Each structure stands twice: as C-alpha cells, then as structure tokens.
Amino acid sequence: MIRTNCFFCKKEFEVGASDPQYKKLRANPKASYVCKHCNDSMQKDAQQTTGLNPDMIDSHTKYL
Numbered sequence: 001m002i003r004t005n006c007f008f009c010k011k012e013f014e015v016g017a018s019d020p021q022y023k024k025l026r027a028n029p030k031a032s033y034v035c036k037h038c039n040d041s042m043q044k045d046a047q048q049t050t051g052l053n054p055d056m057i058d059s060h061t062k063y064l
C-alpha cells in the first residue's frame with residue numbers, strides 16, 4: 001500500500017497493488033496520482049471536448 005495525494009483533489013488515498021498507477025508510484029514516489037473520481041471526470045471532459053470515446057483513452061496515464 002502506498003499513501004499518496006490525488007494530483008487534482010488533493011485528497012489522500014491508499015494505492016494498492018491492483019491499482020494501475022501502483023507500479024508508477026512504486027518506481028517514483030513523486031509521480032502524480034489521479035484518483036478514480038478525478039480520472040472519471042477528466043475522461044468525461046475529454047469526451048465532451050474531443051468527442052472521443054473514453055475507452056480509447058489510455059486510462060490514468062493519458063493526462064499525466
């Protein structure tokens with residue numbers, strides 16, 4: 001478990017090994033973490049502005 005703060009909402013989260021961002025944080029504890037909530041709202045924004053299907057966006061990593 002890694003404790004880190006979301007880059008956007010600044011809330012603290014515990015990131016487990018099942019999280020796609022876990023390995024990145026493990027390798028670089030200063031890497032930015034984006035929580036699921038913020039990631040989802042970013043994908044919605046991206047969909048509205050680009051018309052892209054969020055499934056086409058590489059989850060979690062696209063915006064970092």
Ligand SMILES: [Zn+2]
Binds near residue numbers: 006
């Ligand atoms: Zn967040």
